[in-house]
Amino acid sequence: MTTDANSPLRTLPGIDELLRDAAAGVLIEAYGRSLVATVAREAVAASRAALAAGEAREADAAGLLDAIAARLAALMQPTLVPVLNLTGTVLHTNLGRAPLPEEAISAMTAVASGASNLEFDLARGRRGDRDSLVEDWICRLTGAEAATVVNNNAAAVLLVLNTLARRREVPVSRGELVEIGGAFRVPDVMARAGAKLVEVGTTNRTHRADFAQAIGPRTAALMKVHTSNYVIEGFTAAVAERELAALAHAHDLPFVVDLGSGTLVDLSAWGLPREPTVAEALAAGADLVTFSGDKLLGGPQCGIVAGRAELVRKVRKNPLKRALRVDKLTLAALGAVLRLYADPASLATRLPTLRLLSRSQADIQAQAARLRAPLAVALGTGYAVEVVACTSQIGSGALPIESLPSAGLAVRRPGAGGRAPERLAARFRALPLPVVGRVADGALVFDLRCLDNEAGFTDQLALLGSAETTA
Ligand SMILES: *Cc1c(COP(=O)(O)O)cnc(C)c1O
Secondary structure, three states: OOOOOOOHHHHOOOHHHHHHOHHHHHHHHHHOHHHHHHHHHHHHHHHHHHHHOOOOOOOOHHHHHHHHHHHHHHHHOOOOOOOEEOOOEOOOHHHOOOOOOHHHHHHHHHHHOOOOOOOEEOOOOEEOOOOHHHHHHHHHHHOOOEEEEEOOHHHHHHHHHHHHHOOOEEEEEHHHOOEEOOOEEHHHHHHHOOOEEEEEOOOOEOOHHHHHHHOOOOEOOEEEEOOOOOOOOOOOEOOOHHHHHHHHHHOOOOEEEEEEOOEOOOHHHHOOOOOOEHHHHHHOOOOEEEEEOOOOOOOOOOEEEEEOHHHHHHHHHOHHHHHHEOOHHHHHHHHHHHHHOOOHHHHHHHOHHHHHHOOOHHHHHHHHHHHHHHHHHHHOOOOEEEEEEEEEEEEOOEEEEEEEEEEEEEEEOOOOOOOHHHHHHHHHHOOOOOEEOEEEOOEEEEEHHHOOOHHHHHHHHHHHHHHHHHO
16 A cells, blocks of 8 residues: 555554554453454454545544444443343233243253253163153143244244145145244245145135035145134134034044244133133144243243144154253253143242232232332433334234233423434333333333332433433
């Protein structure tokens, strides 16, 4: 590179020169020479570009070192961080779905740092099966003969269809060809599994005869998909599980149910809307049921296949199972969560998902009343904060039309522009413990149903002023 004697580029320090600086020495001590050198090269390149563009007249070595220190600190910050979910959606897919109970966290911690019997039969001293760590409890809680666990429910559906129906046909009601958020579409998953979807019935009405007509020599199974995230109302007809199971069995075909949410208990016991349980689907004649671990079950992300032993054995032997299997941390957490179900009486206090879902509106309202003044004080004049009644949703497609009476805080800025709630929402998201609310009717609303960590919230309020300058 040729640089004339008067060029501002001549004022740029070399990398070696920068790294010999005492301030750089401190950074090297903290982050290691290689990362500091990389970031220093990036900073010098940025400075060279600024000088070449005429944005600065000379390089500033001290300024460069400050920029390098700030960049290093930012790079070393974790990118996956806790947030406060005040959106009102309890099982929020984008916010990580089910919060795990202490028991699950301890179980994960216990096996995280060393060797474990993940696939080792301690009694016999030989290779074991990772599914056996949780299979017994899944069977006890659902009535299934056998079970296997994979990465998520989408994987469970893919694996089941690929195992039972590759190059063969699966009739599914047109009313159940659902898309679950995040690009899980039943027809697409079916195609990727290598199975041919045979659409039967109409969007609103499907009868037993529609299924009966669709069954032919290439049929591999009958399938029912729980329409998790929408309802068909009005002039409707669907074939009951028991009837579909009988039809499938009369033709020697397995009957598969994708339940999605997969509750293990009747939620109406806690005043919540009813959702079909895994045990009910199996009792109605399903040969395999697939469901998520991190929706209403309240555990870690995984997908569970439960049902007849002979079919589960086939599913487990599919080479795809190896690609979709779960790790030791997931199995540790799942095992601990399943054991909480042993005592339904204590479930609502020990399982965070159920605790949050079953919180009473009065309890949430009292919390909102406690937090109203601290929030108003932190925001200062110009903002109006009020306690409001609102409705939470279960989320993750479960019980889409049912909403749970809740309470929260609505923040308005009278006289400010239409974008004021979004700007305020951005300030709360920029906090060290980001607070995620929702904007509705010209207000930023915090639904407090999921606010377990009240002290975490009030601590953030003290930092709101400093967040304002960056928002
Ligand atoms: C949520 C859901 C899925 C996908 O489950 P993930 O665990 O998110 O992969 C599949 N089918 C139904 C019916 C669902 O509700």
